[in-house]
Structure formats: C-alpha cells, structure tokens
Amino acid sequence: MAGMGAAARGSLRYPGVSAWLARTLTIERVIVALLLLFLLWEIFIPLAALVFSSVKDVRPDHPDFFNLTLTLGNWDEVLSSAQLWTITRHTVVFAFGASFLALAMGGVLAFVTTRTNARLKWLIASLVLYQLAMPDVLYPVIWTFLAGPELGVLSDWWTSITGLSAPVDVYSMGGMIFVESFLLLPLVYVFMVPAMSAMDRALEESAETCGASRAHVIRDIVLKLAAPALAATLVIVLMRAWEAFEVPWFLGVREKTFTFSTELFFRTTTPPSDTGLISSFALPMLVVSLVMVWWYNRFNLKARNYAVLSGKSYKPTLMTLRPVTRWVVSGACLAVLVVGVVLPLLMLIWLSLHPFFRPPSLDALGAVQLDSYERALETPVILTGFKNSLIIGLSSSAVVLLVVSLSAWFVVHGRTRGRRMLDVLTFAPMAFPNIVVGICLLWLYLLLPIDLSGTYLVLILAYFILFVAIAARNVTVRAFQIHPELHEAAVSSGAAFLTSYRTVIVPLMGPALLASGLYITAWAFKELETTVLLASPQTKTTTVVVYDLTGLATTSEVAAVGVVAVAGLMVVIGAFQFVARKMRIVGF
Amino acid sequence: MSKVLRLTVLMVLLLPALASAGCGDDDEPSGESVDASKAIEASPEVTKQLDELEAAARKETGPIQYYFILGEEANRDLFNAFTERYPFVEFEVSGGDPFQLLEKVVSENKTGRPVADILQGGPLEDQVLNTDNDIGMAFEPAGEAEADDRVQVEGNVIVSDYFTFHTVYNTNEVSEEEAPTSLEDLTKPEWRGRFGIDLEQIDWFAGELGHYGEDEGLSLMQRLGENEPVIFAGAEGYEQVAAGALPVAVNLFSAAVVPYFEQGAPIAFAKLDHIIAQPDMYFGIKSSDVPNKVKLFLAWLFTEEAQQILSQSSFKNPTLSGVEPPPHLEGVCEDPCELFVETSEVFGDFDKRVEQFRSVFTR
Numbered sequence: 001m002a003g004m005g006a007a008a009r010g011s012l013r014y015p016g017v018s019a020w021l022a023r024t025l026t027i028e029r030v031i032v033a034l035l036l037l038f039l040l041w042e043i044f045i046p047l048a049a050l051v052f053s054s055v056k057d058v059r060p061d062h063p064d065f066f067n068l069t070l071t072l073g074n075w076d077e078v079l080s081s082a083q084l085w086t087i088t089r090h091t092v093v094f095a096f097g098a099s100f101l102a103l104a105m106g107g108v109l110a111f112v113t114t115r116t117n118a119r120l121k122w123l124i125a126s127l128v129l130y131q132l133a134m135p136d137v138l139y140p141v142i143w144t145f146l147a148g149p150e151l152g153v154l155s156d157w158w159t160s161i162t163g164l165s166a167p168v169d170v171y172s173m174g175g176m177i178f179v180e181s182f183l184l185l186p187l188v189y190v191f192m193v194p195a196m197s198a199m200d201r202a203l204e205e206s207a208e209t210c211g212a213s214r215a216h217v218i219r220d221i222v223l224k225l226a227a228p229a230l231a232a233t234l235v236i237v238l239m240r241a242w243e244a245f246e247v248p249w250f251l252g253v254r255e256k257t258f259t260f261s262t263e264l265f266f267r268t269t270t271p272p273s274d275t276g277l278i279s280s281f282a283l284p285m286l287v288v289s290l291v292m293v294w295w296y297n298r299f300n301l302k303a304r305n306y307a308v309l310s311g312k313s314y315k316p317t318l319m320t321l322r323p324v325t326r327w328v329v330s331g332a333c334l335a336v337l338v339v340g341v342v343l344p345l346l347m348l349i350w351l352s353l354h355p356f357f358r359p360p361s362l363d364a365l366g367a368v369q370l371d372s373y374e375r376a377l378e379t380p381v382i383l384t385g386f387k388n389s390l391i392i393g394l395s396s397s398a399v400v401l402l403v404v405s406l407s408a409w410f411v412v413h414g415r416t417r418g419r420r421m422l423d424v425l426t427f428a429p430m431a432f433p434n435i436v437v438g439i440c441l442l443w444l445y446l447l448l449p450i451d452l453s454g455t456y457l458v459l460i461l462a463y464f465i466l467f468v469a470i471a472a473r474n475v476t477v478r479a480f481q482i483h484p485e486l487h488e489a490a491v492s493s494g495a496a497f498l499t500s501y502r503t504v505i506v507p508l509m510g511p512a513l514l515a516s517g518l519y520i521t522a523w524a525f526k527e528l529e530t531t532v533l534l535a536s537p538q539t540k541t542t543t544v545v546v547y548d549l550t551g552l553a554t555t556s557e558v559a560a561v562g563v564v565a566v567a568g569l570m571v572v573i574g575a576f577q578f579v580a581r582k583m584r585i586v587g588f
Numbered sequence: 589m590s591k592v593l594r595l596t597v598l599m600v601l602l603l604p605a606l607a608s609a610g611c612g613d614d615d616e617p618s619g620e621s622v623d624a625s626k627a628i629e630a631s632p633e634v635t636k637q638l639d640e641l642e643a644a645a646r647k648e649t650g651p652i653q654y655y656f657i658l659g660e661e662a663n664r665d666l667f668n669a670f671t672e673r674y675p676f677v678e679f680e681v682s683g684g685d686p687f688q689l690l691e692k693v694v695s696e697n698k699t700g701r702p703v704a705d706i707l708q709g710g711p712l713e714d715q716v717l718n719t720d721n722d723i724g725m726a727f728e729p730a731g732e733a734e735a736d737d738r739v740q741v742e743g744n745v746i747v748s749d750y751f752t753f754h755t756v757y758n759t760n761e762v763s764e765e766e767a768p769t770s771l772e773d774l775t776k777p778e779w780r781g782r783f784g785i786d787l788e789q790i791d792w793f794a795g796e797l798g799h800y801g802e803d804e805g806l807s808l809m810q811r812l813g814e815n816e817p818v819i820f821a822g823a824e825g826y827e828q829v830a831a832g833a834l835p836v837a838v839n840l841f842s843a844a845v846v847p848y849f850e851q852g853a854p855i856a857f858a859k860l861d862h863i864i865a866q867p868d869m870y871f872g873i874k875s876s877d878v879p880n881k882v883k884l885f886l887a888w889l890f891t892e893e894a895q896q897i898l899s900q901s902s903f904k905n906p907t908l909s910g911v912e913p914p915p916h917l918e919g920v921c922e923d924p925c926e927l928f929v930e931t932s933e934v935f936g937d938f939d940k941r942v943e944q945f946r947s948v949f950t951r
Contacts, residue, residue, distance in 0.1 A: 061698040083951070144824055150833030253787050253819045256950050269942055273691055355851030356830035375661065439691060446699040453701065532688045536703075537653075537680035548683040551658030552902075554847050555823045 027497045032416045035407055039425040042464055046440040047428055050286065054279035060443055074280035077267075083258070090173070091259040094248065095241035097177035098184060102237055105181065105336060106188025107230070111222075112333055114196040114587040116319045119330040125588055127337040129577065132186040132522040133569035134344065135543070138562050140250040141555075142344045143170045143179050145357060153347070153359055171254040180247045182340035184237050190519050191236065191474050193587030194511035195229030198481040201317040228299040228480045232473040235292045239285065239430050264433075278436055285431035289469075293427045299480060348566070352559035372560035375549065382561075385545030386525075386568050391456060392541060393524025393572075396463035397517040403464075404472040404516070405509055406501070412479040413487070423476075430469035437465050438533035445534075454536025462530050467523065471516035478512035511585045518576040525569045542568065630891060633730040637887050642674065644880035651678035652881050655693060655707040659683030663708075665901040670888060677881050690716045693873065697723045702875035705882050710791060710869055711932035717871050718744050719932070725872030727883050731890020735907035739867045739929050744874075747867040748889035749904040750929070752842040753792040754920065755858040761835040767858045768836060771796070775811040783836040784818040784825045785949060792839040793945045795864030795930035806944065812838075813948040829855055842917060846903040849916040857916075862926040868904055 053060070055070040081087070109128055113121045146154050147170045155166035169175050199222065207217045223230070245261040252258060258266075264281045268274050321329060350360060353368040376382065407422040429437075441462050445452045452458050486508065490500035506513070525542040535544055546565055550558045580588035630638075656663060660681035667679050682689070686709055693704045694716065707713060718724040724744030732740065739750045757767045768774050774783050786792075797805035818825075818834055826845060828834035830853035848855060870889065872882040888894050895906040903914040912918075921927055935941060 061695065141824055145827075148833075150828060151831055250821055250824065253821055253950065256819075258950070266942060266946055269687065269938075273687065356848055356853045357827045358831070379661075379664075381660070438688075439695075442692065442695050443699070446695060446701050451701065454703075529688075532682075532684040533692060535682075537682055540682075544683065548659030548681065549661045551656075551662035551683065552843050552847075553661070554844075554851075555827050558823065 026416075028410070028414065028416050031406055031497075032410055032414070032418050032422065035403060035410075035422060036418055036425070038403065039407075039422065042461060043425045043429055043468075045444060046432055046437055046465060047286075049440045050279045050282055050432065050436055053275045054283050056276050059273070059275050060439075071276075074276040077277060078280045081263070083263070087258055087260060087263050090248075090252075090257050091242060093173060094176055094180065094257075094259055095238055095244075097173075098180035098241045098244075099234060099237045101177060101181035102184035102188045102241075103230070103234055105340075106185050106233075107192050107226075109185075109333055109336075110189050110192035110196045110587060112329055114193055115199065115201075115222075116321055116329065117326060118321060118333070119326050120334065121330075124330065124333045124337065126577065127334075127341045128186055128189045129518070129573050129588065130345075130570055131182065131337075131341045132519070132573060133525075133566045134183075134341075134348075135526060135546070135562055135565065136183055136246045137528075138348065138558070139183055139344060140170070140179050140247045142347045142351070143175075143251070145347055145351065146170075146343060147175065151357060151359075154343070156359065170251050173255075173257055176247050176251050176257065179251060180241060180244055182344075183244070183247070184240060185340060187240065187470070187519065188233055188237055189587075190515035191233040191477070192226075192229055194474065194478050194515055195226055195481065197511055197586045198478065199225055201319065204319070228296075229477045231296060231299065232477045235296065236430070236470055236473050239289065239292075242285065243433065273435065273439060275436075275439065278433060282431055282433050282436060285433075286428065289428055289431040290424065293424055297423075345566070348559050348562055352556055352563050355554065355556050357555065372554075372556040373564070375553065375557050376561040376564045379549070381540075382542070382545050382549070382564065382568075385540055385542040388456075388535075388539050389525040389541040389543075390521070390572065392459045392463060392539075393521035394517075395456065396460045396467065396524065397520040399460060399464055400468050400471045400520060401475075401513050401517055404468060404475045405506060405513060408472060408476040408479040408509075409487075409501070409505055412476060413482075413484045426472035427469050429465045432465065434466060434527070434529040435533075437462055438530035441465075441530075442533050454534070454539060456539055458534050459531065459539060459541075462534055463520065463524060463527070466527065466530060467516075467520045470519065474516045474519075475509055475512045478509050482508045510583060511580075511587070514576065514580055514583070514585055514588070518573065521572060521576070522569060525565065525572070631730065631734065633733075634887070634890065637730040638884065638891075641880055641884040641887055645674070645878070645884045646676055648878045648881055650878055651680045652878060652885065653703050653705045654679050654681045655689045655704045656681060656683060657686050657689060657709055662902065665897050666894065669893060669897055670885060673888070673893075674884065677884070686710075686712055693717070693723070694721055697721070697873070697875055702873060702877075704873050705876040705878055706885065707871045707873065708869065709871070710866055711794075711930065711935045712938060713871060714741065714743065714745050714869055714932040715935075715938065717873075723873055723875065725874040725876065725879065725882065727872055727886060729883075729887040729890050731887065731908070734909070735890060736909065738927060739865060739907055741867055741869065741931050744871065746870040746872070746886045746889065747907065748870065748886075748894070749868045749898045749902075749906055751866045751868060751904060752917070752921070752927075753789060753795065753839045753864045753866070754842060754845060755836065755838050755860055756829055756840045756845055756855050757836045757858055758829050758832045758834070759854045759856050761832050764856070767856070768860075769858065770860055771808060771812060771838070774817075774836070774838065775808070775815050777815075779815060779836070781816040781818065782834075783815075783838055784820050784828065784834045785812070785838050786825050786840065787819050787821050787949065789839045789841065790941055790945050791866050791930055791935070792864050793948075794935040794941045795866065795928060797936075797941075797944075798930055798934035799862055799864065799926075799928040806948070809944075809948045817949065819949055829853075842905070842914070843903040846914055846916050857920050859920075859925070861924065862928050863921045865905070865927050865929045867929060867931065 054074055055072065056065055057071045057073050058064050109124060112118050113125045145151050147166060147168050149155060149166070149169055152166060158164070158166045168178055170179060204217045204221050207221055212220070243261055245265065248257065248259040248262045252262060260281060264278065268278055351357065352372050354364065355371070358364040404426060407426050410416055410419045411423045441458060445458050482505070486504050487500050490504050491497070528543045528547060531541050531544055532547070535541060542565055546561050549561050577588045660683060671677055671679070689707060690713060693707055696702045696704060707717065726744050729746060732746070735748070739747050741747050755768060768779070773779065793809065796809065799805065800808060820828065825834065825837050826840060826848060829837045830848050870886055872886060876882050890908060892908065892911065895908045895911040898904045899906045899911055899914045905913060905917065
C-alpha cells in the first residue's frame with residue numbers, strides 16, 4: 001500500500017507517467033505478469049534443467065555441472081541403441097492404438113451421458129469415474145488373471161464355450177493396447193464431458209430441420225464443434241500413453257515388446273540416476289509437446305467459431321432416443337464398462353480373498369478367507385496416507401485450477417502480451433518425466449536456504465507441474481466454448497475483471513474445473529514416482545503407504561491393500577459426484 | 589448341587605497344575621523353543637556394547653530415519669520388538685525403490701541436509717553409498733564376530749541376515765523325480781517354454797555368473813534364454829507357479845516364496861547343487877544426527893531376539909548359529925549344496941550386468 005501511495009504521489013507530479021501507468025498496469029496485465037512469474041519458477045527451472053542436463057555428462061551434484069562443457073554423448077547413447085527403431089515402432093503402435101481406442105470409447109460414453117436421454121446414465125458415469133480409483137500398477141496384473149493364456153479366467157471360459165482360442169492375449173500388442181485403453185478411459189471421459197455438455201442442441205435441430213440425416217449432423221456439427229476437445233484429448237492421451245510404464249512392463253516383457261518407458265527404465269536402473277540420459281529421452285517429448293501447442297494454436301485463431309456458450313441462444317437439451325434405442329445404447333455402454341471396470345474390480349477382490357490364485361468356482365468360493373485384509377487394516381498408517389492425499393490433492397487442485405482458469409481465458413480470449421508464453425509454459429510439463437520433476441524439485445528445495453523438503457508445500461508444487469498441462473488443456477477447451485461477449489457484457493455493465501472472472505467465467509468453466517479437480521485429486525492417491533522422492537514420513541500419500549505395506553507381500557495381500565485403497569478413493573470420487581450433481585453438472 | 593459346584597471350582601483351580609504336571613514332557617521342547625533366545629547367552633562383549641550404546645543413545649533426541657526398499661511393513665515386527673526393548677527410540681520409515689532411495693540419500697548428503705540415518709538394501713546400495721560416495725558409517729557390532737562369516741562383507745556395512753534365490757516347482761505339474769536338479773537341466777528340450785524367470789532379479793543373474801565364472805555362466809544363461817523361458821515381472825510369476833500355470837520358476841526370492849508354502853500352495857524347492865545368497869545389508873549413514881541410536885539398532889540385530897524375528901517373521905536366513913532357520917528353508921541347501929554369496933564385488937559393474945541380463949533374456 002505504501003508503494004502504491006508513493007506511486008500515486010509520483011504520478012500527481014508527473015501526469016504523463018500517471019497516464020502511462022493507467023494504460024499499462026491494467027489488472028489483466030498484472031495477472032498475466034504474476035502468472036508468468038509463477039510459471040517461470042515452477043516450469044522454467046525444470047525445463048531448463050531438462051534441456052541442460054541432456055547435454056551434460058555429469059549429474060547436477062557434480063562441480064562441473066554448471067560449466068559450459070557440453071556433450072552430445074547422451075544423444076548418441078539414445079540414438080545408438082540397436083533396438084531404437086524396434087522400440088520406436090512398438091511405442092508408436094502402442095501409444096496410438098491405446099489413444100484412439102480410448103478416445104473412441106470415452107468420446108461415445110461422454111456423448112451418451114451428456115447429450116442423450118439414454119437409460120442408467122448415472123451408472124455409466126459412475127463406472128467410468130470409478131475406474132480412476134484403480135491403481136495403474138495393479139490393473140495390468142489383474143488382466144493376466146482375466147485374459148492371460150495360462151491363468152485367464154475369461155480365456156478359459158471362452159475356450160470351453162467356443163472351443164476356440166481366446167480372442168485377446170494380454171501379452172500381445174493388441175492385448176497391451178486393449179488394457180492401456182481402459183486405463184486412459186477416465187482421462188478421455190473427464191476431457192470430453194465438459195466439452196460435450198456445452199454443445200447447443202439448437203444447432204443440430206436446425207440442421208435436422210433442413211433435412212440433414214443424423215449421421216450428417218454428427219459429422220458436420222457435433223464433431224466439428226467438438227474438434228478442439230477431440231484434438232486436446234488426443235494430444236494429452238497420446239502423450240500419456242507414450243510415457244505409460246505399467247502395461248508395457250507387466251505385459252510387454254513376455255513377448256519382448258519394449259517401449260521407450262521400459263527402455264528408459266533399463267538404461268537408468270542403476271542409481272544414482274543418469275540425469276543426462278533421462279533428459280535426452282524426454283527431449284523428443286518436449287519437442288512434440290511444443291509442436292502440439294503450435295498445432296493447437298489453429299483453434300485459438302478461430303476461437304469464436306467454437307463459442308457455443310453465449311448470452312442468447314444456448315439451450316442445453318438432450319438428443320431424444322427411441323425407447324428401445326435408449327436401452328440398447330445403455331446396454332452397449334455398460335457392456336464395455338463391465339469388461340473394463342467391473343470384471344477387473346471383481347478379480348481384484350477375488351485375488352484378495354485367497355492366499356494364492358484359484359480360478360473362480362463354487363469350491364473356491366467356499367474357501368475364501370479374509371486373512372490378507374488383516375495386514376491392510378491393522379495399521380492406522382493407511383488413514384494418514386488418505387489424509388495426506390486428500391490435503392495434497394485438494395490443495396494442488398486449487399492452485400492448478402486458479403492458474404489454468406486465468407491462463408486459459410487469456411490464451412483464448414485475451415489480447416495481453418505474454419499469453420502465448422502462458423500457453424507454452426502450461427503445456428510443456430506434459431513432456432517432463434515424473435522422475436525428472438522429482439529429482440529437480442528434490443535438489444531445488446534442498447538447496448534453498450529455507451528447509452522445505454518433505455513438506456506439503458513441496459508436494460503441492462510438484463503436483464502442480466505434474467498436472468497443470470492436463471488441466472490447462474481441459475479448461476482451455478471449455479474456454480473456447482465460452483463466448484467472450486458474456487465477459488464483455490459484465491465489464492460493460494461496470495464489473496471489474498476479477499468480478500467478471502468470479503461471477504461469469506468461473507461458473508461457465510465449472511464442468512472443466514470440476515473434472516480437472518477430480519482427476520488431480522484422484523491422482524494424488526496414485527502418483528508414486530515423484531511422491532516417494534519428495535515426501536517425508538509425515539507427508540506420505542496413500543500410494544506410498546501402499547508401497548510400504550506391500551514390500552514382501554503376496555499377490556493376495558497386495559490385492560487386499562488395493563481393495564482398501566480403491567474403496568477409499570471411490571468415496572472421494574463419490575463426493576465429487578455429489579458436488580457435481582448439486583451444481584447440476586451433467587456427465588458425473 | 590453344592591457338591592457339583594465344589595468339584596467344578598476344584599477342577600478349575602487344579603486344571604492348570606494338572607496340565608503343567610501331566611503335559612510337562614510334551615511342553616518341554618516348545619518351552620525350549622520359546623526360551624531359545626535366552627538359552628543362547630549373549631557374550632559379555634555384546635552385552636557390554638549394547639549397554640554402552642543404550643546409555644549414549646538415551647542422550648540423543650529425534651527418531652531414526654530409516655530408508656528401506658521393502659517399506660515399513662516388511663520390518664514391522666523387528667521395529668516393534670526393538671522399540672519395546674528400547675522405548676526411547678522411534679523409527680520413521682521411508683520406502684521406495686533402490687533408485688529413488690539412493691537418489692534421496694545421496695542428494696541429501698551432497699547438499700548438506702542429511703535426513704536418512706539407516707538405509708537397508710543390498711550390493712547395489714553398498715557400491716553407491718560406500719564405494720562411490722563414502723557416506724556409510726563405520727561400525728562393528730560385537731555380535732558380528734559370532735555370525736556366519738560366509739555372508740559377512742568388508743566395509744561400512746552390517747549383514748545380520750541374508751536372502752536366497754530358489755528354483756521352485758509346482759508339485760501337481762512336476763514330480764520330485766522330474767524336478768530339475770541343475771540349471772543345466774532346464775536347457776533341455778523337455779523344459780522348453782515350461783519354466784519362468786523373474787526379470788526383476790538381476791542379483792540372482794549376477795550371482796550365477798559369479799558362481800560359474802563369467803564365460804561359463806554367460807553361456808549357461810544364453811542356453812537358458814534360448815530355451816524360451818517365460819519372462820515375468822514380480823508377483824505374477826509366483827502366482828503362476830502356485831496355480832500350476834508355470835511348472836517351474838528359476839529365481840524366486842526366499843522371503844517372498846515362503847508365504848506361499850505357509851499358505852499350502854502345492855510347490856516345492858528343487859534340490860540344486862548351489863543356491864545364490866544375497867546379504868541383507870544395513871548401512872548406518874555417517875552424517876546421522878542419532879549415531880548411537882543407529883549403532884544400538886545395528887548391534888541389537890545380532891542378538892538372539894532379533895535373529896529369531898528376522899527368521900520366523902521376515903523369513904530371512906539368520907547369520908547367528910543356533911537360531912532356527914525360517915520355516916520351509918531348513919535343509920534346502922545341505923551338503924553338497926553350496927551357498928554362493930553375491931556381494932558387490934561379485935556383482936561387478938551394475939550397468940554391464942543389466943545389459944547382459946537384458947541381452948540374454950529380453951531380446
């Protein structure tokens with residue numbers, strides 16, 4: 001305040017300065033500047049560390065790290081791998097296959113729950129969202145008991161009924177794509193629901209009135225209006241699949257189907273980490289992410305074309321399906337979810353009820369026991385993990401959502417300088433491997449004069465880096481759909497920017513903010529790589545506690561801990577659903 | 589009625605006495621077993637060291653920050669017993685894979701903000717902490733002198749117990765006569781595609797190369813790799829052997845496979861001419877704020893009480909003679925079976941071993 005007073009006194013003496021300040025220091029510019037400052041601290045340091053490390057042959061703790069002796073040795077090591085092209089081919093097929101399959105399933109499910117009057121939409125939405133609770137590390141293992149050639153229950157049933165070999169072998173590339181697509185499904189869904197729910201049925205009705213068939217309406221109106229959402233979702237899901245480790249590790253090893261993530265694991269398995277090599281593996285991802293930002297910018301240039309939430313004509317009505325079709329559509333959706341969500345969950349429970357695997361049968365049903373749950377439930381530490389996950393998840397969600405809601409608005413509708421940089425900085429972290437984020441922050445906060453290591457604050461800042469890109473894309477898509485006239489009308493009526501932001505922009509972004517918050521909070525229960533490096537015994541999250549509980553545990557004991565963790569996370573997801581319904585947000 | 593009541597009361601009062609008198613002979617062995625920890629007297633040196641360390645540790649404040657790749661649960665009984673005996677000590681445990689924990693402990697020490705007091709691991713940790721960074725604490729527990737010297741390791745490391753790697757077969761799928769008696773057996777055509785190898789046990793691989801010698805070992809591993817083993821990662825393979833989907837698994841971890849025996853899985857250990865032992869290594873960190881608490885714990889590991897817990901609760905092989913081995917592991921490697929200990933020297937260059945393992949089994 002004292003500073004402002006001085007500035008005011010100064011400006012009285014120099015009217016030219018006063019006018020310049022009034023012109024320059026608009027609230028929008030101040031906010032963009034603050035956002036850029038924060039993002040430079042949060043994103044630029046890991047970004048710089050990533051790029052610089054890739055041309056150094058020593059770790060950051062080496063005295064020579066900061067000299068300017070650079071090397072291309074790490075690049076050479078990456079490119080000289082005899083398996084490079086095989087691994088690249090595997091990764092491309094796996095990532096594209098899983099992404100497109102997840103996009104198809106998630107897009108249809110989001111369309112059904114938000115845009116049609118299909119039956120049991122609440123159940124469809126709940127099952128997709130509950131899939132978020134499934135630990136990524138257990139999901140592929142569960143599928144070996146469902147569709148593996150030796151133990152697969154579904155494979156056995158299929159063979160005994162049809163006499164044919166099972167259609168899906170989880171150890172094949174097709175099986176890996178199939179399993180990964182279900183892990184990506186909730187991400188696609190939470191991206192598509194906000195976009196789908198904002199579409200204006202009136203546009204489709206106009207086309208139908210003009211004689212367009214339903215297929216034409218979907219192709220020419222629905223898909224075109226959904227283009228920014230589809231593109232954003234594809235970009236995010238593709239990059240997630242590219243980095244995926246669990247499915248290639250647990251399912252790919254048997255057929256020797258290695259991807260970049262498993263190759264990186266092998267190359268850097270000897271600690272301390274080879275930061276140069278890890279960074280070199282991550283840099284192509286960074287380049288791809290920058291190309292994606294550039295490519296995505298095409299939608300920014302035509303932002304108004306996608307604005308369906310305007311002050312006049314928006315009418316959120318549903319597509320009316322015939323009575324039989326309503327059930328058929330719901331049945332098909334539920335069949336997909338039974339395969340991808342319900343059966344794995346039942347198998348997880350089944351595994352937890354036997355000391356070692358027994359195929360489901362009446363005999364085996366009579367032999368169930370709860371011994372494995374003793375380990376999971378006798379220690380109160382799992383409750384501490386839940387509490388910490390909730391604190392970190394909700395806090396990091398709040399920070400991420402504040403930043404991305406503002407930056408998305410400025411990127412799409414703002415005219416302030418620096419908005420392109422906002423776009424780049426909020427998307428670049430998509431390319432950061434979690435381990436790089438962990439190591440970078442570990443060093444950064446160990447070197448700061450204030451000891452913050454192991455605190456909630458460090459974990460919240462780490463989660464910001466891990467999830468800002470996903471949330472930013474999701475909220476940006478929603479920002480496309482909001483016509484700027486709504487904000488302009490509020491400002492014309494005398495509202496300050498922040499008032500309009502609070503009362504107009506944030507409520508309209510609500511579905512995307514809620515979906516992103518749910519995703520981040522759920523992942524605060526599941527993220528391991530970065531959290532293990534940064535958490536202290538007091539700030540351990542659920543997944544770290546689960547890791548602690550399952551060190552030498554049998555599959556049954558791991559499954560029991562998994563069931564407890566899934567149940568806890570389902571309660572959290574249920575709370576988000578409750579809020580969504582209170583806010584009348586569809587698709588949850 | 590009153591007579592019945594009196595007789596009942598008399599019976600209730602006399603029953604414990606009758607039981608102890610009548611069953612005295614039967615109870616004796618179990619009584620011996622329970623009191624075994626007291627039966628093997630700690631040497632005066634051990635007692636003296638523990639007393640001195642206890643007195644010094646009482647003056648220190650703060651918990652022991654314990655970094656352990658297997659997490660808190662794997663050591664819970666050990667910690668509970670120790671804190672019951674020394675209630676002024678607390679543990680705060682951080683879990684994580686070796687990569688993450690070593691990254692943490694090295695970074696903490698290099699930036700001058702050490703946190704970890706103890707790290708528990710194996711040969712890899714020995715190389716990184718002691719050989720590469722010299723941050724291990726020098727300490728020699730008095731009880732170490734009485735421990736099995738086959739598994740003792742030179743340097744700033746304590747070995748109070750060890751793991752073993754075993755070839756295990758499903759008894760419904762393979763009879764005792766058919767079971768392999770050497771790794772060489774598994775290179776034969778009848779075993780093609782019928783045995784599994786855990787991709788996560790590079791320690792076993794390095795141990796085998798150490799046992800056979802580099803060239804012979806690598807040749808054997810290549811022939812195993814050519815016989816189409818089922819490669820798996822971790823627990824999935826244990827389940828497959830227990831369920832009979834995989835007749836044989838070559839390199840199962842002792843502490844992880846014993847629970848399957850305990851639960852009645854139809855599996856058995858193949859009798860090979862050697863097994864690979866991996867020392868369970870405890871490293872005190874020399875920058876610790878509570879060095880005497882650390883030393884007290886490390887010294888206590890060589891007491892009968894700790895060794896019993898390591899053996900019977902954690903299913904690790906104790907190093908103190910006279911302590912009962914873990915259930916199901918007794919006699920698994922009797923003469924002429926050789927226990928081959930894999931140290932960091934045997935392991936050699938880690939990156940090279942990883943690359944060899946990959947090229948043999950994953951390409």
